[in-house]
Amino acid sequence: MHENLNIKMATNRTFTMLKPDAVEKGHIGAILEKINASGFRIVAMKLTQMTRTDAETFYAVHKERPFFGELVEYMTRGPIVAAILEKDNAVEDFRTLIGATNPADAAEGTIRKLYAASIGENAVHGSDSDENAAIEGDFHFSGREQF
Numbered sequence: 001m002h003e004n005l006n007i008k009m010a011t012n013r014t015f016t017m018l019k020p021d022a023v024e025k026g027h028i029g030a031i032l033e034k035i036n037a038s039g040f041r042i043v044a045m046k047l048t049q050m051t052r053t054d055a056e057t058f059y060a061v062h063k064e065r066p067f068f069g070e071l072v073e074y075m076t077r078g079p080i081v082a083a084i085l086e087k088d089n090a091v092e093d094f095r096t097l098i099g100a101t102n103p104a105d106a107a108e109g110t111i112r113k114l115y116a117a118s119i120g121e122n123a124v125h126g127s128d129s130d131e132n133a134a135i136e137g138d139f140h141f142s143g144r145e146q147f
Contacts, residue, residue, distance in 0.1 A: 013043065014090040014127045015136035016098075020078035021121040023047075028081055031111055031124065035085065038097050044137070044146045045083040050076050058139060067120075074120065082140040091133055094126045 018031055035042070050058065055075040062068050087093055099110025101122055106113040116123040127133035137146065 012088055012090050013084055013086050013137065014094045014133045015125075015140070016083050016085060016094065016127070017125040017140075018081040018083075019121070019123055019125060020074060020080060021117060022115055022123040023079050023081060025115070027115045027123065031115060032081075034111060034114075035083075035097070038087075038093070040085040040087045040090070040094065043084045043086045044141045045081065046140075046145075047079050047081050048140070049079045052076055058136070070120065084137045084141060084146055091127055091130055095128065098124050098126045 016035075018028055022028065022031060032042070052072060055072040056063075059068065059071055059075070062071060085094060097111060099106030099112040099116075101112070102119040103112040103116035103122060104119075106116070111124050112122050127136050
């Protein structure tokens, strides 16, 4: 059964995290409303806090980058909301909805334009590929938590 979920996720699901800055500023409801209004269905969601090990593992691809330590500190400083979203063309559509990493470059009406403070505190994560959506979703949710 779990394998079937991964096949489904790879075609029409993406993973997102509302980052600590968005949670701290009380933007959870507004961001989730924007996600729903854009046609995404939430198939798994939880409020949780990443441990240092979680953040180092999740962001291992950036381990050699100069900002890695800051990223780990930021992602572990408070709760996050992790969610798996479903929609046709989910990864690409969600990347469009969240906007550019730097909110100054993000299109009007995107989540980052509306709720991000800076390139470092950019409110939300969105998977960059179907493969990473499956990996990231499985990192945060067991098979029985995904609907």
